[in-house]
Amino acid sequence: MKSAEEIFEILKIEFSDSILELDKDTPTESIISVDPLQIHQISKFLRENPGLQFDSLMCLSGVDDANGNKIKNADGDDVFENGTMSVYYNLHSIPLKHKITLKVTTPRTNPKIESVESIWKCANWHEREAFDLLGIYFLNHPDLRRILMPYDWDEFTTEVSRYPLRKDYKNPEFYQGMKVPY
Amino acid sequence: MREYFRNTWLGIYTVLVGMKITFKHLFTPAVTIQYPEVKLKLPERERNRLYVNMDDCIGCDQCSRACPVNCIEIETVKSIPGEDLGVTSNGKKKALWVTKFNIDFAKCCYCQLCVFPCPTECIYMTDVFEFSEYNRNDLIYKFATLTEEEAKEKRINFEKFTAEKEAQKTAAAAKLKEDQKTAS
């Protein structure tokens, strides 16, 4: 059993630059921010290090941070500019019973994060969901398709109505000829 | 070989055990009820269709705000002095005409969140559960006791009253100005 601080120290030694910070301000759990393009390496280490053994990925959640400036785009919709997207990884070790939360942040335009699908298979659908609802691209994901939304959602929608869980999402007017807000 | 005969034996034996159980159930009384004729007694806390006792409603809009699906629609008109709206059963004095109190039961999710904040306990859930309709619009229940004309009248009254008040105010202001002017 290790606390988040100890794990942070271990990671800091192993991956000096990729480990960005330890956020201890949140009331419930500490969050380790890492580099989005190194998450695969770090995850692999976390899983295979005998002192850590994070064998289970409890949850992977994409979040639209809704920061940056709110501007109006050409169509007159409010969109965010220069904001960020985050993905939170809640890890757990069944044999050692410790938990940790990782966080990666990526720019809002063209968000790219390394996939951890090859380390924890359950990340597959979670990542597809984050891609589907937030438009976060996971590099090296074997099957990055929409999962909850229709597969042809892109064809009928505009920029602001493509990813529903983004904070600047607007319902499209029509989908396959059907009026969306009925 | 032993396994083979064991399988045969188990196959026959477990089937017979199952048949014994189902045979016993052939003669147990049915647990179902004949619904439209026989109805279960519903518990007192049953959460089904909402009912609003308009005599007690003070038009505070709290239920509407508590509703997670926005199925309650309330419109109110302020009363003008001199109008008596009566008091609620727990002694609160009403000050608003409730001109519209619609609940859309096609949307309602029967969560009871609207019942708790009501200060006069006038909205509550009843045990009525059979209210299907052929037309979706028939599921919008209108609880407001005022008729359209009355509601219109109240609105006009209030507008008149505010207009009068406004006129008085402007008159007063004008008068004040004039007074000041004359004073100066």
Added chain:
Amino acid sequence: MTIKTEQMVLNMGPQHPSTHGVLRLELEIEGELVKKVTPHLGYLHRCFEKHAEAMQYNQVVPYTDRLDYLAAIGNNFGYALAVEKLLGIEVPERVEYIRVIMAELQRIASHLVAIGSNGADIGALTPFLYLFRDREYILNIIEETCGARMLYNYIWIGGLSHDIHPDFIRKTKEFCNYFKPTIVELDNLLSYNKIFIERTANIGVLPVDTAINFGASGPTLRGSGIKFDLRKDDPYSIYDRFNFEIPTGKGLMGTIGDCWDRYYVRIREMEQSLKIIEQAIDNIPNGDVQSAIPKRIKPPKGTVYKRIENPRGELGYFIISDGTVNPFRVKVRAPSFVNLEVLGELCKGYLVADVIAILGSIDIVLGEVDR
């Protein structure tokens, strides 16, 4: 002479008697042999996460009911615990006890449906109806207390919507006594039936390491033989006060981690739930169940991930608060969603009929998969 064979694509669902709702499985089959299973989701997507962002914290509770509609108490419970952790409030003892009893009753009710529909998928319709009859007892008990049969909105943040009904304790005890012989009957009628064993033993074997890697949880994970139950391993509420065992798959009829093990774990879990209820029911302290409910729920900035053991597995709520009355982000780690992913792995090389048996043994609820 070589016979030319072709792979056939069989669409199972979204309208199919045994996909437990609107799940579409794309089966690639050779004859009856399944080569690949691709689940397609989203037919029941109701935008829970987007909705939750527009609601106040307490208004989200009725929406959580509709995730796993067979175990709505568990959903309420997890959400309430997550927000309570954000708020940092302690709930009264009485509330904790009632919550645990309700959650365990709900677990039994949910497992009854799971077991019954697993049997019905394999063709045994009669046990299914017997189990629904027993489930009715539980639903009646809960209905008497909170007024609803399926979508309870019972566990609130910081308390409960109602105190228990005066008859609650008596009826729950009656149910415990009534239910024990029916488990025996169920075992004789279905669990030890040779045909049922043939259909489920050695089918859909899920090894432990695969199960953990796929994030499987609940009976699906325990059926593979690992003792992992959040009620023991990461105790929440007051589960650490009760004495119960974690049933695991032992491979009694075949290989460890087969469909029969997953099925049997559920039956044994119902017994353990009864044990917890019996320990808790006599010790409910007095108190006011609504005393800790905050007037205005406005948690401080922060994130929380709280998980509980729902009947189908680990139900996690990941909530980000930005300090306003609305949650900034609510992500549900739905057990069925994660467990379903393993289906593609399990079904390879089995027959079409086995896909049904395996799907039934994983026990998904589409309301939770699609959210």
Added chain:
Amino acid sequence: MYEYFYELTGNTILSTLIVAIFPLLNVLIVALIGVYLERKVSARIQDRIGPNRTGPFGLFQTIADFVKMLQKEDATAKDIDSKLYNIAPVLVFTGSFAVYAAIPFSSKLIGSEVEVGLFYVIAISSLVVGGILMAGWASNNKYSLLGAMRSAAQIISYEIPTAIIVLSIVMITGTLSLDKISNMQTAYFWNWNILGGAEFGLTKFLLIPFMIVGFIIIFISTLAEVNRTPFDIPEAESELVAGYFTEYCGMKWAMFMLSEYGNMFAVSAIVSILFFGGYHSPIGYLGNSLGIEWLIPFEQAFWFLAKGWTFILIQIWLRWTLPRLRVDQLMSLCWKYLIPYAFVNLIVIGIILLL
């Protein structure tokens, strides 16, 4: 029967049609009451009440269903092979109906007293397979196709243990005529084949256990031949929606149902003829003791129907108790269990008869 009407009318076609009315009526009644019983018994087993709205105790439920089915639009999919699609239900029904030609309902009520009745029954009931395959193929539906393939494999495989057990009965009785087999088990129930046949002696007592085994085997395999649970995999509801008749509706669907229930009664009748004395009463005839000759055929018909219905009830009871086997397990049950047991049974019976 046929000869009687032929003498009466002098017309082969007319007399055939008249004779065919009795089994047709029987099939219709079996389907009507069978469906009702199926629903009522399943309801009782499952602690429910079952149909109880149409008529007293819901007795008219099946009639109401039938009327509904008649009125239904004959909706068909676009890409079906319409010729085969339309012939299939007729062929299936013909197969199951033609079996009745050789079944003796009583000593007087026999369609045709063919000497090779058993042979005919086994042969003609295979016609059903053709119909099912046609239905599955013509529907242009993958579920139907899978169901049809399963069904063909199943019915053909299960004919082997049936035939072997029939063979052992033929060895004991020495005839293929169903009427003669029934007549050999006349008078009292200890003369039934299941209790070793009519001849007393050591052979009879030695035969009893093997006849019981034979009965169990033939009962299981006939269950499989009529696609009843636990062998209803061709129409396995939870896997294949409805198997080979997924795409059928209205009257064509009703034909399949009719033939299913007709088949159920037919196989029950065969089993009762082979092992339970056919139309003969287990306790002697009232007509004999009262001296009323004409009463005997009616009594015989009663006993025959009673035996048939008993087996139908057992089939229904089994259906609502057991889960369903998988297609390969069904095959292994047939080839690995029933056929070896049936063979051993046959050999042992042969040795006993040699004694």
